[in-house]
Amino acid sequence: MLIFHLDPLASAIFSLLAILALILAFVMLGSHWVKNHIYAFAAESWVIAALSAAVGVYGHYPELLFIAVLTALLRGSLLPYMLLRIVNDLKQSREFTPLLQPASSLVLGGLLVLFSFALAHRLGVRMQLADSIVVLALTTMFALKLIGFLMLVLRAEAVSAILGLLVIENGIFLGSQILVPGMPLLLELVILFDLLIIVSTFGLLIRYLHRELGTTSSRELTRLVG
Amino acid sequence: MMAPYLIYAIWGVTLLAVVACWAWQDGRGAGMVNLAAAVIDFVLTCVLLSTVPAKGATALNDYLLLDGFGVWVMFCLAIVYLLASVYALGYMRRMHGEEARLNRFYMLFAAFALTMFLAPVQNNPGLYWIAIDLTTIVSAFLVGFQRAPESIEAAWKYIVIVSAGLGLALLGTVLFYWAGTFVFGPVYDMTWASFGAIAPKTESVLLLLSFLLVLAGFGTKVGLAPMHTWLPDAHSEGPAPVSAMLSGALLNCAMLGIVRFLGILRGTAISGFAHTALVLLGAFSLLVAALFITRQTVIKRLAAYSSVEHMGVIALGFGFGGPLGTIGALYHMLNHSLTKSLVFFGAGNMMHAFESKEIGRIRRVLDYFPRSGAVWLAGAVAITGAPPFGLFLSELTILRGGMQGHDIWAVWWMAVLLIVIFIGFLDKFRAMYFGPRPEHAPQMKLHFVDVAPMVLALAAILLLGLWWLPAIWQHLAAIAAQLGEG
Numbered sequence: 001m002l003i004f005h006l007d008p009l010a011s012a013i014f015s016l017l018a019i020l021a022l023i024l025a026f027v028m029l030g031s032h033w034v035k036n037h038i039y040a041f042a043a044e045s046w047v048i049a050a051l052s053a054a055v056g057v058y059g060h061y062p063e064l065l066f067i068a069v070l071t072a073l074l075r076g077s078l079l080p081y082m083l084l085r086i087v088n089d090l091k092q093s094r095e096f097t098p099l100l101q102p103a104s105s106l107v108l109g110g111l112l113v114l115f116s117f118a119l120a121h122r123l124g125v126r127m128q129l130a131d132s133i134v135v136l137a138l139t140t141m142f143a144l145k146l147i148g149f150l151m152l153v154l155r156a157e158a159v160s161a162i163l164g165l166l167v168i169e170n171g172i173f174l175g176s177q178i179l180v181p182g183m184p185l186l187l188e189l190v191i192l193f194d195l196l197i198i199v200s201t202f203g204l205l206i207r208y209l210h211r212e213l214g215t216t217s218s219r220e221l222t223r224l225v226g
Numbered sequence: 227m228m229a230p231y232l233i234y235a236i237w238g239v240t241l242l243a244v245v246a247c248w249a250w251q252d253g254r255g256a257g258m259v260n261l262a263a264a265v266i267d268f269v270l271t272c273v274l275l276s277t278v279p280a281k282g283a284t285a286l287n288d289y290l291l292l293d294g295f296g297v298w299v300m301f302c303l304a305i306v307y308l309l310a311s312v313y314a315l316g317y318m319r320r321m322h323g324e325e326a327r328l329n330r331f332y333m334l335f336a337a338f339a340l341t342m343f344l345a346p347v348q349n350n351p352g353l354y355w356i357a358i359d360l361t362t363i364v365s366a367f368l369v370g371f372q373r374a375p376e377s378i379e380a381a382w383k384y385i386v387i388v389s390a391g392l393g394l395a396l397l398g399t400v401l402f403y404w405a406g407t408f409v410f411g412p413v414y415d416m417t418w419a420s421f422g423a424i425a426p427k428t429e430s431v432l433l434l435l436s437f438l439l440v441l442a443g444f445g446t447k448v449g450l451a452p453m454h455t456w457l458p459d460a461h462s463e464g465p466a467p468v469s470a471m472l473s474g475a476l477l478n479c480a481m482l483g484i485v486r487f488l489g490i491l492r493g494t495a496i497s498g499f500a501h502t503a504l505v506l507l508g509a510f511s512l513l514v515a516a517l518f519i520t521r522q523t524v525i526k527r528l529a530a531y532s533s534v535e536h537m538g539v540i541a542l543g544f545g546f547g548g549p550l551g552t553i554g555a556l557y558h559m560l561n562h563s564l565t566k567s568l569v570f571f572g573a574g575n576m577m578h579a580f581e582s583k584e585i586g587r588i589r590r591v592l593d594y595f596p597r598s599g600a601v602w603l604a605g606a607v608a609i610t611g612a613p614p615f616g617l618f619l620s621e622l623t624i625l626r627g628g629m630q631g632h633d634i635w636a637v638w639w640m641a642v643l644l645i646v647i648f649i650g651f652l653d654k655f656r657a658m659y660f661g662p663r664p665e666h667a668p669q670m671k672l673h674f675v676d677v678a679p680m681v682l683a684l685a686a687i688l689l690l691g692l693w694w695l696p697a698i699w700q701h702l703a704a705i706a707a708q709l710g711e712g
Contacts, residue, residue, distance in 0.1 A: 126431045145397060152390060161386050168393040172400060179404045182413035187352040191396075194356055198389060201363050205385065208370060208378045218386075221379045224459045226518065226527070 004132070010058040011133055014178055017051040018140045021174055022113070025147045025167055029109045030102045033094055037163050038083045041170075045075035048174050055181045063185050064177070067192075071173075074192055079166065079199055083159060086203050090210050092157055099154045109147050116142035137178035144171025158206045158216040162199060169195060229292045230285035232274045236300075236343055239266045243336040253328025257315045260332040264304075264311035267343070271297070271304035280704035284349055288417060291349035294705040298556060299346040299482050302563040306474035307339045309567050309679040313574075314467040316675035320578050321372070321465070331371055331465075338364045338471060345479045349417050351399050354483060355392065358447060361476055362388045369464040369472075380456075380463035387456040388447055395443025395483070401436040402490075405429075422490045430495045437500050440487050441507070447480035450507045450541055451514035454534045458518070461530035462583070466574025469526060473533040473570065474563035481537065481559070485544050485709065492710040498632075504545035505633050511538030512643040520650035524583050525573045528654055529566065532609055535647055536562045536617075542640055543624040551627025552706035553699070554620050561616035561687060565609045568683040572602030575676050576658075579668035585654050589664040598677045599659070601684050606655045608687050610648040616690035 006014075024044040028037045049072035056064030087093065100108070120138035124130040148168035152161055173191075176183055210216050243263035247256040274297050282293025314335065318328055341364050345357035362385060370381030403416055406424040414420060425433060446453035461469045488504065491497045515535035522528040536558065543555025575598065580588045591599040608615035621644065628637035690698075 123431060123435070127429050141397070145393070148393075149390065152386070158382070165386070165389050165393065168390065172393065172397050175397075176400045176404075180400060180407060180412075182407070183400070183403055184350075184352070184413075184416060187350070187356075187416070190353070190356050194359055197363055198359075198385075201366060201385065205366065205370065205378065205382050208373065209382060212373055212378050213375045218382075221382065223376050223379055224383070224463070226521070226523075 006058070006133060010054065013054050013058075014051065014133055015136055017047050017054065018136055018174060018178070021047045021051075021170070022140050022143060025144055026106060026109055028163065028167065029105050029147060029151065032102065034087050034092055034157060034159050035084070037160065038080050038087070041083075041163055041166055042076055042080035044167075044170055045079070046072055048170060048177070049076055051174060052177050055177050059181050061181050064181060067185070067188055070189070070192055074196060075170070075173075078196070082199055082203060083162065086206055087159055090206065090216060092159060092216055105150070105154055108150060112146040112150060113139070113143040116140075116146060133178060137175050141171050141175030141179075144168065144174065147171075156217040156219045158202075158209060158218065161218065162202045162206075166195075166199075229274060229278050229283070230290060232270050232277075233285075233290065233292065233347055236267050236270050236274075237340065239263050239270075240336055240340040240343060244333055244340060247329050247333035247336055251329055253318070253325055253332070256329035256332040257311075257318070260336050261311045261315065263336055264308045264339070267339070268304045268308045271301050275301050275701075280701070280708045282708065284417075288415060289349055289353070290347050291418060292347055294701070294708055295482065295485070295556075296346035298702075298705060299478050299559070300343060302478050302560050303339070303342050303346075303475040305560075306471055306563050306567050309564075309571075309683060310467040310470045311335070312675055313470070313571050313679045314465075316673050317466055317571075317574050317578070320670075324372070327371075331368075334364060334368050334371070335467070335471075338368055338468075339475075342471075342475055342479050346482050349419075350415075351402070351418060351421060351483075351486075352416055354486075355396055355399055358444070358480055358483065359389075359392055361479065362392070362447070365460075365464075365468070365472060365476065368468040369460045371465060371468070372463075374463075377463045380459035384456045384460040387453075391443050391446025391453055393443070394439045394446075398436045398439030398441075398443060401432065401439065405432050405436065418486055418490065421487075422492070425490050425492075425494050428494075433491065433494060434496050434499065437487060437491060437496070438503065441484060441500075441503060444480050444483040444487075445507055448477050448484065448537050448541070449511075449534050450537055451511040451534060454511065454514065457534060458527045458530040461533060461570075462524060462526035466526075466570050466577070469529070469574075470567040470570040473530070473566045477533060477537055478559050478563065481540060481544075484541075488544060489709050501545050501547050502633065504541050505636050508538040508541030508545055509636050509639050511535065511541065512640060512647075516643045516646045516650065519647055520653075522654065523585055525577065525585050525588065525654075525658075526570070526583060528585065528651065529569045529573055529609075532569070532647075532651065533562075533566060536566070536609075539621060539624060539640070539644075542636060543620075543627060546624065546628040546631045546633065546636070547711050548627050548630055549703060549706050549711060550623055550630060552709060552711040553702045554623030554627055556702045556705060557690075557694075557698070558617065558620035558624065561620050561690060564683045564687050564690075565605060565615065565617055568605035568680050568687070569602070569609050571676075571680050571683075572598070572605060575672055576602070579670045579672075580664065581668075585658060587664065588658045589661050591659050593663075594668050595672060598672050598680065601677065601680045603655060603659060604684055605680065606652065608684075608691075610651050611644055612648065614688065614691045616687040619691055619694055
């Protein structure tokens, strides 16, 4: 299996790419400009595409090269383009009502990464895999998940909510490339397209929100309580 | 074996209805097309129910799993789809200003049913996840169909919360698959059966983590507290036929995933813990529902919190396990689907008649609507679990199942909260049926299609409550045995 006999160079490349993706999540967390989030998300998707390709080459999974191309095209180009169009149409360039200052969100994000590492390390120890790349993959997976949730909680703009969900998705996708590169191709394909449908749905709903409520901030969605 | 062809026929008919409603710009015609599809689907599902053995069989290169449990969920779904399709004919006609978009409503309605028909028979947990995800997308548009600010807000909250929750379920599924790579090697078929085979050989911490992620994820979709927050909004703001579909059909489809994962853990060290986790979620859902029902002021939110309650009861049934708990939970699915549809239909009629969704503005229903009001009142009594209706029998069976298990405290907890909900829920109906006369008497006349589905549902739950047919009991017992709880 890939994670058991990985040559050092491949291991270094995988680690580098995973850490890059994590850092890009922090770029999103630290900025209040929505466009920066989208660019960081696009970059993160390209990093994941590179990771897919690297795993494909080193693990001899030729179909992953195909997935890498699709990831770069859909996640790395089409989705950011759709999001940019929404932002340009609705002129939401900035997150105006963040709950926390960027610095505090970064610290919180750091704590979440620490927690993810503790969890991943514990799992690794229990499964006798503590010194392999598994721990790093699990850490990134859990950390991106938690950072995505943090973004959902702290941000109010509708586009930020989509980006939060996409970060969660990216985390799962990234982790699964390293942990289960052999996961059935069909499933990965369907999930990619599923994402596309979800983002189009969100885009449509945001436009309705804007038109019917005159706001795209979730803090003002307060009609339904109790 | 003809069962797979029945499934294809159901999908094909529903898909045809989607296309026809999309192409036919006439709202009334689209409604009839949708109804025709619902009738055919119902008949086909009945045939399926009688031909598919509880043990199940796979089809289409192992992509489909036709087992008793999946077909039972499909049966509940087909009933609600049929009743709601009849009811929608009258309800949607009264929605002013929507005539031009009516065919699109029926298109989405049939598409929603189609995505739900896809989910229960998937043999691949990943594809099941995707089917559930698709139901969210289609139903979000149905919830927001009226384009009122509240509906859009509800649709937005619904899709954000449920997508985030389903992300957890996907992570759990990937971790399950990863656990299997230590047993089967890097590439293997992802099926419920293969997951069941790897569970006993897997490190229990990993298994536990994966299960809790899946439970939280699909639990969000089921509406188990504390992940239920989208449910009252989505159920109360969509049109009434959509509320019935969400509550009576969709929640069962998501519960199926939790139960299948619970079955995977059978025989592992953490199986008992997983059952307890489900019991805890169910118990907490009952508490949240009881608190919100007693203080509710909006009629459809009242019914929505009642769905949280009943999903909690079903979770308790499966969590208690054993033959009685599981049979009770399965029977409860059917009874809840029927009864909750009836309650939502009545609520939709009264909201249109009194032109308000506030409980405080609906008064003296029986004076204005003696017959349909009586049916609705009977439905309200039934939904609180009073005899002689079906929900009473299934709740009693679940309580008996709990008494045989380890979580005796949960039985008492459930009994007390069911009484609280009984009082709280019927107090709202007392206010709507008695009290002072409203200033403006409702002018609306109810038509056959507004009341007929309610009468049908009432007759069914009365029959199911008076006489638990031995054939149904045996069928459910076989499903429970197949789920490993026999």
